[in-house]
Amino acid sequence: MSTLIRGGTLVTGTGGVIEAGALVLADGRIDAVLDRWDPTLGFDGEVIDATGLLVMPGLINCHTHGVTPGPLFPSAAPALPDEEWLGHLDRHLLAGTTTVLSLCGFATMDHVREADRRHPVHVRGATTHLPSALAAAQRADGGGLSGREAQLSVEKMLDDGAVAVGELGGGQTLGGGGQDLVYLPAAIGRRTGVRISQTEARRLKEAVLGRFLDAATVDVDELTAAADDAGLAGRLTPGELAALVADTVMPSIAPALEGIREGVRAAARLGVPAVVHSASATARVLRELMEDPATAGATVIAGHANHPSHASREALELARLGREHGWLAEVSVFDLLHRRHTVQTREHWDALLAEPDLVQVLGTDYGHGGRHDELIAAVQDITARGHRTLGEAVAMATSAVARAIPGLAPQRGELRAGFAADVVLADARDFREVRDVFVDGERVVHDGALTAGARR
């Protein structure tokens, strides 16, 4: 089966743009990339008129969660029901993403292969099967663990097809938003009977532990004021409250930070990329690892370098320091462009992207309940704001990702003869309007909807 896509603006994935070019797909591969199609020539196969459309490689998303039937997040929370992770993959595909890297590192490769088999999106896996990362997950949550994880290792997972180490660290294990929302209010409620909010929990936490969770001393005045405002006056002494907060938040933090060290060193030793959780809680250990001789030569990707727990100036400084040490930076769109449920500011995003060559790759991360803004919306935004040209912005979600993580999408991410025919057709004026998507030459999205045979 051959397909000719002609008349569209080809965005090659490596920075190039060909106006009114043509693409020939055959046997699941890109057969030819042409500057133009001679209309007097016949074509034996389907012909698609792409006038007014962009034609680009299927996008490659290097930071996703909730796309397999395995344990969720670095905290190994219970797996999502099938319809939920399949639904996440549907949304990735409908927005032009044809390859995802699952950064729920406690899934097994059987979980990853099941997702890959049941959905047209190419699902690839990463691993955090490390003793300290496992201990952190068990202390923070661990509800999705089967008990067999301790027998697995990064080495075994790589042998079985994992392509990266990660995500190393996460908000749930590192005293981030997951602590403020769920675990800390629960602990205080059990002890006092008072139900506190996420905001109140964060304030108490920061009074006891500081914004970087490494304070040498408790800010007793602030803790007393925060406790009063949260309705806890007279329930606990400042000393009791400080101990309760520390005992709830801290147990998973030390192993989670140690897990980051173990993971980056393993990645250096084994020659695979590591994806680390960049946030205020990890800034210190990331700086330490940049200087660590045992990590020299490793490919380390700072995941969501634009994490909102950093002050934007801190995010910029950490990313610049990473660049000096040869690290790569990924920015996650979260839901900061449109939905704005978990991240309300675009300050960090713009600060990092405004600096040339500071950010190499784009991802989505998870957003609220998996409702992140689409990767293609990130590409559109970066182009519209003038941070990058169209060709460069598409490269950040295609060839640059394939290059950063060599096992993720070999022979994908470019419109190039011989490469896999993963191709997206989108409205040239607003390419969030994805019309058609081909995976391995097969049309799986048509006129913005999944085709009948898309899911297997």
Ligand SMILES: [Zn+2]
């Ligand atoms: Zn993260």
